Amino acid sequence: MTWQMWKWVLLVATLLGLVAVACSHRVEYPIDRVVFQLFQGGGYGIPNRAADMVPQVTLWGDGRVVFTAADSIIREGRLGRAAVDRLVNASALLFDLEEHYMAFDGTDAGYTFFTVETATGRRSVSVYGMSLDKPWPGERERATLQKLRFLYKTVVALLPHRVPVMPADEVVVIVTPARDDISVAQDWPAHLTGYLKGKDAEESVRLVGLGPAKPFRMDGKVQYVTVKPVLPILYLPWREWPQGGLPRHPAATAYNAPGQPYRFTGTVQLDVASWYRKAMADDGWKLVKEQGYDLQVWVRQKYSSDPIVLLHFQSDHFKMQLLSVDLNGIPSYPDALIGGCEGQSCKLVKGDTMGQAEAWFREYMGYLGWTEKSENLYERDVSTRSDGKRDFYEVRLEFRTVDGNTAVTQHPAFVQQWIRPPVPPPVACGSSTKDPGGVEQRYECID
Numbered sequence: 001m002t003w004q005m006w007k008w009v010l011l012v013a014t015l016l017g018l019v020a021v022a023c024s025h026r027v028e029y030p031i032d033r034v035v036f037q038l039f040q041g042g043g044y045g046i047p048n049r050a051a052d053m054v055p056q057v058t059l060w061g062d063g064r065v066v067f068t069a070a071d072s073i074i075r076e077g078r079l080g081r082a083a084v085d086r087l088v089n090a091s092a093l094l095f096d097l098e099e100h101y102m103a104f105d106g107t108d109a110g111y112t113f114f115t116v117e118t119a120t121g122r123r124s125v126s127v128y129g130m131s132l133d134k135p136w137p138g139e140r141e142r143a144t145l146q147k148l149r150f151l152y153k154t155v156v157a158l159l160p161h162r163v164p165v166m167p168a169d170e171v172v173v174i175v176t177p178a179r180d181d182i183s184v185a186q187d188w189p190a191h192l193t194g195y196l197k198g199k200d201a202e203e204s205v206r207l208v209g210l211g212p213a214k215p216f217r218m219d220g221k222v223q224y225v226t227v228k229p230v231l232p233i234l235y236l237p238w239r240e241w242p243q244g245g246l247p248r249h250p251a252a253t254a255y256n257a258p259g260q261p262y263r264f265t266g267t268v269q270l271d272v273a274s275w276y277r278k279a280m281a282d283d284g285w286k287l288v289k290e291q292g293y294d295l296q297v298w299v300r301q302k303y304s305s306d307p308i309v310l311l312h313f314q315s316d317h318f319k320m321q322l323l324s325v326d327l328n329g330i331p332s333y334p335d336a337l338i339g340g341c342e343g344q345s346c347k348l349v350k351g352d353t354m355g356q357a358e359a360w361f362r363e364y365m366g367y368l369g370w371t372e373k374s375e376n377l378y379e380r381d382v383s384t385r386s387d388g389k390r391d392f393y394e395v396r397l398e399f400r401t402v403d404g405n406t407a408v409t410q411h412p413a414f415v416q417q418w419i420r421p422p423v424p425p426p427v428a429c430g431s432s433t434k435d436p437g438g439v440e441q442r443y444e445c446i447d
Contacts, residue, residue, distance in 0.1 A: 026085055027092045028119035031061040036091050037234040038155060039113040049212045050074055053228045057155055066166050067159055074210040074229060077163035090154050091116035093147060094123045099239050101141045103129035114148060115234035124235040165210055168229035171201040178215050178222040188216035188225055195258050230257045237320060243303045247279035261317040269293055273313045288367040299367050308364060328412045329380055330395060331364045341407035349406040354399045357406045361397055
């Protein structure tokens with residue numbers, strides 16, 4: 001056998017060995033679900049492109065991939081099995097990383113989320129302030145972030161070219177004001193707004209595409225119209241809010257449709273609700289309200305930022321509603337607006353009467369341990385100290401009607417009360433004190 005032939009034999013053997021190693025280390029993943037997602041968002045600026053509102057890359061196990069192309073258009077193509085294997089295998093490094101990193105300590109820099117789902121589970125890693133192209137000067141955790149940047153470049157290299165716009169049949173049409181001096185040649189159909197499915201969704205994509213916002217005329221005014229496709233969001237529920245995160249049912253995945261529903265298959269509403277009843281309690285949450293298998297209300301006062309969590313269950317999905325609690329321990333009324341009424345702590349509740357707002361606060365303040373001493377006057381966190389002082393928080397809620405809406409103003413206070421006379425400290429022999437009249441009193445010890 002010639003040397004040339006030996007070189008070919010060695011080359012083939014090497015290639016077969018590499019294939020065998022690759023096969024032995026292949027990461028198993030579901031074919032019918034999303035197996036990888038890259039999502040970068042937040043920071044300064046108001047998004048006016050569909051690409052700013054959805055994940056940059058979403059890959060299913062069967063090779064379907066939805067991504068933002070270089071022209072800022074959301075497109076859809078397919079990857080071969082080998083490319084999916086390579087991407088999932090590369091993403092398996094996420095299981096060896098921490099859940100959250102900070103590139104630097106700035107503000108409003110945005111987050112980057114890398115998520116992979118394999119046969120062993122789902123793993124998300126978030127990075128605050130990360131640049132996907134190159135490191136920032138003084139970047140923290142550079143070695144780890146370089147691994148993630150390499151993963152990003154691997155993903156980009158595998159994306160297909162010259163593929164069509166994503167054929168979306170479920171979208172959200174977002175309308176924002178534009179300057180009236182912008183030239184507009186076309187009116188936008190009034191019925192094509194909000195959450196759309198089927199033919200209406202397809203028509204909205206045909207009119208504006210899945211890219212930058214475009215101006216149209218609506219009701220005599222110029223408006224920007226953006227069409228956002230509905231896609232799964234794998235990193236939710238986020239581990240940073242509330243602190244430590246909320247449990248996720250293994251069959252459920254969040255979607256960016258209105259209300260952020262968690263859709264599930266292969267199970268039923270009763271089982272999902274029962275699963276959450278145990279999982280939330282195991283995480284230290286307290287169930288304060290339950291309506292069959294339709295609603296659960298949970299509270300936890302482990303961290304100052306802990307919200308009230310409402311779980312709304314339906315036949316094929318559920319929604320997580322988080323009501324934030326301010327530093328005074330007062331819950332935020334759903335969809336209340338800051339401003340619109342006088343007063344620094346005034347919030348405007350649109351559409352609800354004073355009676356409805358008062359009843360809501362009475363119920364949800366009670367869940368957080370507040371006691372209503374008199375009408376709309378609440379007390380909380382009573383503690384008795386060794387010196388006889390009683391510490392508690394007190395808040396008076398003021399309700400009034402403003403232009404047919406209800407304005408709510410908070411008047412909080414921290415109160416200390418004496419509930420028993422303080423115990424005088426022991427006195428030493430030969431010491432003296434003065435009584436309230438200023439007369440010196442001397443203490444002598446008698447054997």
